[in-house]
Amino acid sequence: MSQTPVAAPVRVRVDLGPRSYDILIGPGLLGEAGRHLAAALPGARALVVSDETVAGLHADRLLAALSEAGIAASLLTLPPGETTKSFDHLIAVVDRILAERLERGDAVVAFGGGVIGDLSGFAAGIARRGMHLIQVPTSLLAQVDSSVGGKTGINSPCGKNLVGVFHQPALVLADTDVLDTLSEREFRAGYAEVVKYGLIDRPDFFEWLERNRAAIFAGGAARVEAVAQSCRAKAAVVAGDEREDGDRALLNLGHTFGHALESVARYDPARLVHGEGVSIGMALAHRFSVRLGLCPGQDAGRAEAHLRAAGLPTRIQEIPGDGFTLDALMDRIAQDKKVSRGALTFILTRGLGQAFVARDVSPDALRDFLLDELRA
Amino acid sequence: MSQTPVAAPVRVRVDLGPRSYDILIGPGLLGEAGRHLAAALPGARALVVSDETVAGLHADRLLAALSEAGIAASLLTLPPGETTKSFDHLIAVVDRILAERLERGDAVVAFGGGVIGDLSGFAAGIARRGMHLIQVPTSLLAQVDSSVGGKTGINSPCGKNLVGVFHQPALVLADTDVLDTLSEREFRAGYAEVVKYGLIDRPDFFEWLERNRAAIFAGGAARVEAVAQSCRAKAAVVAGDEREDGDRALLNLGHTFGHALESVARYDPARLVHGEGVSIGMALAHRFSVRLGLCPGQDAGRAEAHLRAAGLPTRIQEIPGDGFTLDALMDRIAQDKKVSRGALTFILTRGLGQAFVARDVSPDALRDFLLDELRA
Numbered sequence: 001m002s003q004t005p006v007a008a009p010v011r012v013r014v015d016l017g018p019r020s021y022d023i024l025i026g027p028g029l030l031g032e033a034g035r036h037l038a039a040a041l042p043g044a045r046a047l048v049v050s051d052e053t054v055a056g057l058h059a060d061r062l063l064a065a066l067s068e069a070g071i072a073a074s075l076l077t078l079p080p081g082e083t084t085k086s087f088d089h090l091i092a093v094v095d096r097i098l099a100e101r102l103e104r105g106d107a108v109v110a111f112g113g114g115v116i117g118d119l120s121g122f123a124a125g126i127a128r129r130g131m132h133l134i135q136v137p138t139s140l141l142a143q144v145d146s147s148v149g150g151k152t153g154i155n156s157p158c159g160k161n162l163v164g165v166f167h168q169p170a171l172v173l174a175d176t177d178v179l180d181t182l183s184e185r186e187f188r189a190g191y192a193e194v195v196k197y198g199l200i201d202r203p204d205f206f207e208w209l210e211r212n213r214a215a216i217f218a219g220g221a222a223r224v225e226a227v228a229q230s231c232r233a234k235a236a237v238v239a240g241d242e243r244e245d246g247d248r249a250l251l252n253l254g255h256t257f258g259h260a261l262e263s264v265a266r267y268d269p270a271r272l273v274h275g276e277g278v279s280i281g282m283a284l285a286h287r288f289s290v291r292l293g294l295c296p297g298q299d300a301g302r303a304e305a306h307l308r309a310a311g312l313p314t315r316i317q318e319i320p321g322d323g324f325t326l327d328a329l330m331d332r333i334a335q336d337k338k339v340s341r342g343a344l345t346f347i348l349t350r351g352l353g354q355a356f357v358a359r360d361v362s363p364d365a366l367r368d369f370l371l372d373e374l375r376a
Numbered sequence: 377m378s379q380t381p382v383a384a385p386v387r388v389r390v391d392l393g394p395r396s397y398d399i400l401i402g403p404g405l406l407g408e409a410g411r412h413l414a415a416a417l418p419g420a421r422a423l424v425v426s427d428e429t430v431a432g433l434h435a436d437r438l439l440a441a442l443s444e445a446g447i448a449a450s451l452l453t454l455p456p457g458e459t460t461k462s463f464d465h466l467i468a469v470v471d472r473i474l475a476e477r478l479e480r481g482d483a484v485v486a487f488g489g490g491v492i493g494d495l496s497g498f499a500a501g502i503a504r505r506g507m508h509l510i511q512v513p514t515s516l517l518a519q520v521d522s523s524v525g526g527k528t529g530i531n532s533p534c535g536k537n538l539v540g541v542f543h544q545p546a547l548v549l550a551d552t553d554v555l556d557t558l559s560e561r562e563f564r565a566g567y568a569e570v571v572k573y574g575l576i577d578r579p580d581f582f583e584w585l586e587r588n589r590a591a592i593f594a595g596g597a598a599r600v601e602a603v604a605q606s607c608r609a610k611a612a613v614v615a616g617d618e619r620e621d622g623d624r625a626l627l628n629l630g631h632t633f634g635h636a637l638e639s640v641a642r643y644d645p646a647r648l649v650h651g652e653g654v655s656i657g658m659a660l661a662h663r664f665s666v667r668l669g670l671c672p673g674q675d676a677g678r679a680e681a682h683l684r685a686a687g688l689p690t691r692i693q694e695i696p697g698d699g700f701t702l703d704a705l706m707d708r709i710a711q712d713k714k715v716s717r718g719a720l721t722f723i724l725t726r727g728l729g730q731a732f733v734a735r736d737v738s739p740d741a742l743r744d745f746l747l748d749e750l751r752a
Contacts, residue, residue: 098534
C-alpha cells in the first residue's frame with residue numbers, strides 16, 4: 001500500500017434535495033474516515049460491514065480511524081462473492097444492527113465492493129425503516145458506480161438485484177489508494193463502468209480515456225480524475241431521475257445484455273464478473289445499434305477497440321463454458337427489471353456518447369441479432 | 377354480510393406530492409374494487425395477498441370484481457396472525473411476485489388486516505425496488521391506521537416492526553361492510569385507534585365519539601364517518617411529516633407502552649391484541665402525564681372512561697398471564713424505535729386532544745410511575 005500524503009480530496013455533490021450528499025475521492029481517505037464520518041453524522045455509532053478479503057487488508061486502518069475520532073464501531077465480516085447478496089446474509093446484517101441496538105441516527109458503514117455496498121445498503125434501508133448509510137467502496141466498480149445513487153439490493157433465484165430499495169448514503173468515501181490491492185482483472189472490470197459514462201453522453205471523456213488509459217491503470221492523479229469524472233457523470237443522471245422513472249435508465253447501457261450473460265454463467269466469477277458482462281453488453285448494444293441502422297459502424301468499432309485495449313472481453317464467445325443459447329438469453333432478458341408491459345427496453349446508441357432509451361425494441365430483431373452473434 | 381346498495385364512497389386525499397393518493401371509504405366497495413384499481417393503474421396485473429380467514433370470507437368477491445374489470449389477478453393466502461410478519465413470509469411474497477413476473481407497473485393488493493398490509497406493503501416496497509401497492513384493509517384497525525401512511529414492516533426477535541420501509545400505496549379501498557364479519561373484540565381493538573385521533577389533537581372528534589360510540593359499533597353512516605374522520609386525521613399528520621422526523625410521532629400516542637406490553641405478552645393474541653395494548657398505553661400515557669403535573673386528572677379520567685365504555689382495557693393488570701415486571705417493561709421501552717441517543721421520547725398530553733412529543737423523559741420518573749402502576 002502506498003503511503004500517500006493526505007491532500008484535500010476531490011468533492012462531488014449528489015444533489016437530491018433533503019437527501020443530498022458528498023462523494024469524497026482521493027488517496028489516503030481511509031485514514032481520515034473518522035473525521036469525515038463525525039462531521040457528517042455527529043455523535044453516531046457505527047456498524048462496519050465488510051467481507052473477509054477487504055477486512056483482512058484494510059479493516060484495521062478504518063477501525064483505527066473511527067476510534068481516533070471517538071466513534072464507537074464494531075465490525076461484521078461476511079464471505080466474499082456475489083452469493084453473499086442473499087436474503088440469508090441480509091437477515092444476518094439486520095439482526096446484527098438490531099442486536100447492537102443501533103438507532104436511526106447511527107450509521108451502517110458499507111466497506112467493500114459492490115456486493116457489500118448493495119447488501120449493507122439494503123440492510124440500512126430497512127432496519128428501523130431506514131438508518132444512515134456510509135459507503136466506503138474499495139473496488140473501482142463500487143467507487144464509480146454502485147456506491148453512488150442509492151440503488152441497493154440482493155439477488156433472487158429469478159435474477160440479479162430483483163429485491164432491494166432506493167436508499168441514498170449520507171456520505172461516500174472513495175480512497176483511491178485502496179485500489180492498489182485489486183487484481184488486474186478486478187480493476188479492468190471496474191474500468192468498464194468508467195468507459196460506460198463516456199459512451200452514454202460524454203464523448204470528450206471517452207476521448208480523454210483513450211489517451212489516459214495506461215495512466216489510470218498505473219494510479220495517481222489520472223486515476224483520481226477518472227473516478228471523479230465518473231462520479232460527476234453518475235451524480236448528474238441520478239439527480240435528474242432518482243428512482244429510474246426516465247433517463248436514469250441510460251446508466252443501464254450494456255446491462256440488460258450483461259445481466260443475461262451473468263445469469264447464464266450462473267454468477268460464477270471464474271467465468272464472468274459483472275464488469276466483464278457490462279463490457280460485452282456495451283459492445284453488443286453498439287453492434288445491435290449498428291444492425292438497426294442507428295449507429296455508424298466506425299463508432300461501434302472505436303468503442304469496442306477501447307474496451308479490448310483495456311483487456312476487456314467484447315464477445316459472448318470469450319466467456320468460458322457453455323449454456324449461451326438463444327433461448328437462455330431471451331428468457332433472461334424477458335425477466336429483466338427493464339421490461340415494461342412486455343415491450344423490451346434497451347439502451348441503444350446513435351454514436352459515441354449518444355446513447356438513448358429505446359422503449360419498444362422488436363423481440364424478433366433482437367433474436368436475429370443474437371443468433372448471428374452466437375454463430376459468429 | 378349486509379348487501380348495501382353502492383353509494384358514492386367518501387374520498388380522503390393523502391397529499392404527498394408525487395406520492396399522493398386517495399382513500400375511498402364506504403359500504404360495498406369490494407364489489408367496485410376492479411373499477412377503482414383499473415382507474416388508478418390502467419393495464420396493471422395484480423397479486424392479491426391475503427390470510428386464510430379473510431380470503432375464506434371475501435376473496436371470491438374481490439377476485440370477481442377484478443376479473444369483471446379485466447384485471448389479471450392471482451391470490452396468495454398466508455396463515456393469519458402476527459407471526460406471519462416474519463422474514464420467511466416476506467420472502468414467500470417476494471418470490472411469488474417475481475415468479476409471476478409482475479413488473480414495476482403492476483400491483484400488489486394487500487387484502488386483510490394490519491398484518492397482511494404491513495407484510496405485503498413491505499414486499500411491494502422491495503420487489504424490483506418498489507412496485508405499486510393497493511391497500512384493501514378488512515379490519516377497523518387497518519382501515520383507520522395501518523393501511524394509510526406508508527409504514528410497512530415485519531417483526532424481529534428484538535421487537536415489533538423493527539424492519540421495514542416507507543412505501544405509500546397508490547390507492548386505499550376501505551369497505552365498511554366488511555367490518556360486519558369482525559368479532560366484537562377485533563372491532564373494539566380497532567376502535568382504540570379511532571379514539572387515539574381524538575386524544576391527539578381533535579377534542580371535538582373525541583366528544584363526537586363519546587356521543588356516537590354505540591352507533592359506530594352498530595354500523596351504517598356513523599361508522600363510515602368515524603373511519604373517514606380517522607383517515608383525515610392520519611392523512612393530515614402524514615402529509616406534514618411522511619418519514620416521522622417530527623410530528624408524525626404523535627401517532628404513537630400509547631404505542632411505546634403498548635408495544636412493550638405486547639412484547640412481554642409475546643404477541644399472543646389470546647392475551648393481548650395491538651389495539652388493546654394501545655388502549656392500555658393511552659391510558660398509561662394520560663396517567664403518566666397527570667403524574668408529571670402536565671395534564672388535569674379529570675381529562676385523563678374522561679379518556680379512560682370512554683375506553684372502558686367501549687369495552688377496552690386500561691390497566692396492565694387486565695392482561696392475562698404474568699411477566700409484567702418493571703425490568704421487562706423498561707427493557708422493551710429502551711429498545712423501542714422512538715428512542716434517540718438514549719433519551720426516552722414519549723407522547724404525553726396536556727389534556728384531552730392536546731398530545732405532544734416529549735423528547736427527554738426521565739427514566740427515573742418513568743420507573744417510579746410504572747412501579748406504582750404494577751403495584752396498583
